[in-house]
Amino acid sequence: MNMNDMIVVSVDDHIIEPPDMWDKHLPASLKDKAPRIVSRDGTDTWLYEGREMPNVALNAVVGRTPEEYGFEPVGYSQIRKGTYDLKARIDDMNADGILAQLTFPTMALFAGTAFLGSKDLTAARAMVSAYNDWSMDEWADGAPGRFIKNAILPLWDIDACVEEAKRVARKGCHSISFPDIPAAVKLPTIHSGHWDPLFRVMVDNKMVVSAHIGSGGMAPHASMESPIDAWITTMPMSIHVAATDWLFSSVFKKFPELKISLAEGGVGWIPYLLERADFTYRHHKAWTHADFQGMTPTELFHRNFITCFIEDKFGMQSTSYLNMDNVCWEGDYPHSDCVWPRSPETLWEGVRHLPRTVIDKVTHLNAMREYSFDPFAILGRENCTVSALRAQATHVDTEPRSGLGGLDPRKGSKEPVTSADIMRIFAKAAPKEEAKAA
DSSP, rough: OOGGOOOOOEEEOOOOTTTTTTTTTHHHGGGGGSOEEETTEEEEEEEEETEEEEEHHHHHHTBBBBGGGGGGSSOOOGGGGGGTOHHHHHHHHTTTOOOEEEEOOOOTTTTTTTTTTTTTHHHHHHHHHHHIIIIIIIIIISTTTTTTOOOOTTTOOOHHHHHHHHHHTTTTTEEEEEOSSGGTTOOTTSSSTTTTTHHHHHHHOOOOEETTTTSSOOOOOOOSSBBHHHHHHHHHGHHHHHHHHHSSHHHHHHHOOOOOEEOOOOOHHHHHHHHHHHHHHHHHHHHHHHOTTTOHHHHHHHHHHEEEEEEEEEHHOOGSSSSSSEEEOOOOTTTTTOOOOOOHHHHHHHHSSOOOOHHIIIIHHHHHHHTTTOOOHHOOOOSSSSSHHHOOOOOOOOBOOOOOOOOOOOTTTOSSSSSSHHHHHHHHHHSSSSEEEE
């Protein structure tokens, strides 16, 4: 086997939603209540119920020179077209040799939490369904075999969550984007039993809980003066807090077939976490009353948790401590951690020493199984390899570009970028007053 023979499916990427995404999916009576793009001084932002939602393009830096990652694009004119246009996205996937992606929202936030606290919850409920219809009917179904469907939910209403989960299941959706720590966004905890009706529907329809880092609150960082490198380094593994909470919860005892994906979390840190969890259980269960029903925490983790990585050579050298039936690859397009357009090269460096059977699991078979996804039936396996896909993209320009514009609040400075600098970018990119509608 060589790199070009690989078939690569990613379980974590992102979409920058286009301005017209609501047009076909809301009744006329609600269209004036839908989020809309407002523009000012080159900045494009979603406006909903009078409040600014996340800037459309923050961290959508794919295709830029690395020196300009920190500029943070703030408008559609400053980002690669593949971030929001379906045809251009397929071109970029082909150029990168990537067969399929599972995409998380940007405007709605990773788990749809942008709609929490809406003034008109009836309208918000319709927005959630409309978002799902756009992402499935236009985005995923617009390119059959290229996207794993991923839905958001009206998280403020458990009955509506159940109803929406059933509805999207009928559309062939097998992933629900759910906050990694619901309590961090002021929702009931996973320990309360509140979410059990939803989990039952998900088990019945073989749907994965896709918990992206930061979906239940911002990843922690030491201080505002800390170098941003420190935050970037620890950000993926910060999901260990949520992972351990789910691991010691009763969720997987009640729903042993439910799966949770720790999206963008990496895998290299997992062996020690599980060693520590087993020690904690063995050493403290007499007084904590933890009960793994005859299993160890490691065994439960290996049964119920899906993990993924971009570049993790240490993790791929620690396969005896992982369940390689539940490890997947992720691309993170178009964010700054993605390695487009050299994803296969980076992935191959980490897995080339493994048996082909294991490589195939990590690169595509695990994702296909866990998300009930079969692109081969649509496209034919022979058309899904890195080499076959790249042969369709010889026209795609993949050269890095500079001078695309964006925020550069530290122009000319050579001092290390800090967390405070990034927070100032966020604040500057999200003006609070209404701008001119695009």
